[in-house]
Amino acid sequence: SEFYRAEKWAAVYHSPLERTRVTAEIAAPHAALYSDERLTEIDYGAWESKTVEEVDKKFHDEHVSWTADPAWYPPTGGEAATTVSRRVLDAIQDIRSKFEDGKVLVVSHKATIRIALCSLIGIDVGRYRYRIGCPVGSVSVVQFGNHGPLIARIGDRSHLNERLRNLAGT
Numbered sequence: 001s002e003f004y005r006a007e008k009w010a011a012v013y014h015s016p017l018e019r020t021r022v023t024a025e026i027a028a029p030h031a032a033l034y035s036d037e038r039l040t041e042i043d044y045g046a047w048e049s050k051t052v053e054e055v056d057k058k059f060h061d062e063h064v065s066w067t068a069d070p071a072w073y074p075p076t077g078g079e080a081a082t083t084v085s086r087r088v089l090d091a092i093q094d095i096r097s098k099f100e101d102g103k104v105l106v107v108s109h110k111a112t113i114r115i116a117l118c119s120l121i122g123i124d125v126g127r128y129r130y131r132i133g134c135p136v137g138s139v140s141v142v143q144f145g146n147h148g149p150l151i152a153r154i155g156d157r158s159h160l161n162e163r164l165r166n167l168a169g170t
Contacts, residue, residue, distance in 0.1 A: 004139070004159065005029065010102030010123070013095055015039040020107040028105055040090035041109035045078025071126030081115050081125040088116045096144060110134050120149040137164060 010029035014020035016035045024033055047055045047063075054073075056063045065073035074080040088108070095104055108116070114132040118125045120142060122130070133155040141153035157165045157166065 003107070007105070008104060009105050010099045011095070012105040012107065012165065013039060013091070015028075015041065015108040017041065017109075020109070024105065024107045027107070031105070036091050036095075038087040039042060039112060041074075041106045042073045042081070042111040042115070043079035043085050046076040047078060059090060069126045070129065081111075081128055082113055084115045085119040085125045088112055089119055092116065092120075110136065113140060117151060117154065136167065141160065 007028070009028045011029045011034060012024045012025040012028045013034045014034050015035050017040060020039070021033070021035065024157045047059065050058075059076045060075045062073070066075055071081045074083070092106075095106070099101065111128070114128040114134045116124050117123075117132050117134075117140060118128045135155055135157055137160055138155040139153065140155060142150065143150045143152050149160045
């Protein structure tokens with residue numbers, strides 16, 4: 001999107017997955033890019049690439065627990081939201097310590113972003129799926145000031161054309 005290309009980014013961080021690197025390159029073609037494994041998507045373990053129906057059938061009890069509280073009940077062989085929260089907040093703190101001034105773009109994944117936003121503003125990370133909207137391709141803006149993090153924009157897709165804004169993936 002042309003919307004963010006004009007920004008003067010101090011740096012751009014992305015998860016090691018190719019789709020975030022490509023997004024970072026498109027959004028900020030002239031900025032320094034850094035890959036950080038701590039920004040990767042939540043590890044869904046044995047549930048990866050399975051539909052909700054398949055997971056519920058094969059891992060019913062674990063799925064019920066995870067649905068009730070993903071903060072403490074990870075997907076089978078996967079990662080709890082509390083674990084994601086720790087790693088992504090560590091990454092954010094490291095980024096902030098390196099770039100105290102200027103805007104930094106962080107390109108990550110839907111669950112990871114929602115967990116990070118909940119963590120930053122004190123929402124129980126077990127509720128990340130139900131308290132933070134983060135559609136695919138959206139932008140959220142966090143400003144750090146004297147009073148802590150302020151979410152200035154959340155789940156914004158106004159930079160996308162109408163067809164992309166209306167795609168599923170909320």
